Amino acid sequence: MTTTSAALATFPLHDGGGTPLVLLHAFPLDHRMWAAAAQALPAGIRAIGVDLPGQGHSELSGMAPRLEDAADAVHATLRDEGEGNAVVVGLSMGGYVALALAERHPGFVVGLGLVDTKSTADAAAARANRLRVADAVATAQTLDPVLGMPAALLGATSAVRRRNLFPAMETWIRAQSPAGVAWAQRAMAARPDRTEVLRTFDGPVAVVVGAEDELTPLVEAEHMVHAARDGALTVVPATGHMSAVEDPASVAAALALLHRRVAERTTRPPWPRQYWQY
Numbered sequence: 001m002t003t004t005s006a007a008l009a010t011f012p013l014h015d016g017g018g019t020p021l022v023l024l025h026a027f028p029l030d031h032r033m034w035a036a037a038a039q040a041l042p043a044g045i046r047a048i049g050v051d052l053p054g055q056g057h058s059e060l061s062g063m064a065p066r067l068e069d070a071a072d073a074v075h076a077t078l079r080d081e082g083e084g085n086a087v088v089v090g091l092s093m094g095g096y097v098a099l100a101l102a103e104r105h106p107g108f109v110v111g112l113g114l115v116d117t118k119s120t121a122d123a124a125a126a127r128a129n130r131l132r133v134a135d136a137v138a139t140a141q142t143l144d145p146v147l148g149m150p151a152a153l154l155g156a157t158s159a160v161r162r163r164n165l166f167p168a169m170e171t172w173i174r175a176q177s178p179a180g181v182a183w184a185q186r187a188m189a190a191r192p193d194r195t196e197v198l199r200t201f202d203g204p205v206a207v208v209v210g211a212e213d214e215l216t217p218l219v220e221a222e223h224m225v226h227a228a229r230d231g232a233l234t235v236v237p238a239t240g241h242m243s244a245v246e247d248p249a250s251v252a253a254a255l256a257l258l259h260r261r262v263a264e265r266t267t268r269p270p271w272p273r274q275y276w277q278y
Contacts, residue, residue: 008052011051013039019046021255033245053070068104071097074097087112109203117220131185134182134189150169155211210240213239234251
């Protein structure tokens with residue numbers, strides 16, 4: 001683990017060389033949710049997990065609840081560690097930060113992986129619910145309002161065939177701090193629509209969605225891939241909002257394709273509009 005002046009913690013999840021895959025986690029979790037997918041990557045691809053502000057081993061250090069500041073902290077952390085650029089991948093909240101990072105530091109981000117996430121802003125009701133949960137967590141200093149989230153995050157198939165994922169995810173959630181959970185909810189509630197980032201982003205974009213994802217469903221994934229200049233969509237069967245946890249091998253395959261696409265982009269034309277399914 002490395003902690004920098006940006007107060008973020010990074011973790012080597014898969015050995016390799018060249019441009020790294022930087023993996024940004026979902027709410028209310030940390031880098032551990034990416035471990036299985038990272039280990040399923042082909043040999044030679046380097047993967048780095050990052051704990052976002054107030055999550056896992058990373059501190060808030062008085063940071064305002066803004067995903068833009070989180071993106072700047074990720075950038076500063078990785079630049080301090082000597083990374084000149086990266087293929088940035090985010091699941092759910094991590095995807096929101098990845099889009100903010102591409103917007104604010106376009107020269108650093110050479111490829112985007114958007115997994116079970118969306119480029120649009122929250123509707124009014126969803127925004128209000130985030131703020132309600134943030135206030136409840138911060139006032140009572142308890143994680144109780146988010147402990148039931150695995151049931152919403154995991155797909156219907158996982159509820160039957162992957163019951164072991166439920167206690168694992170609850171363990172990850174219980175490791176978070178109320179202050180970090182409240183910060184993340186407020187930051188997500190304040191985020192704008194970033195679809196325009198996809199329209200102007202020059203690098204390849206891999207959009208991945210679980211077929212059973214009810215939180216950021218297929219229609220949101222299709223919206224992103226159609227907005228991207230150079231995008232492809234992977235639909236992962238029998239998984240919900242946590243496809244990287246539910247079927248890590250399939251998500252790893254999609255990310256490996258993205259990584260290869262970044263490496264080959266100077267000699268090959270953009271991806272055609274297409275769907276990949278594993």
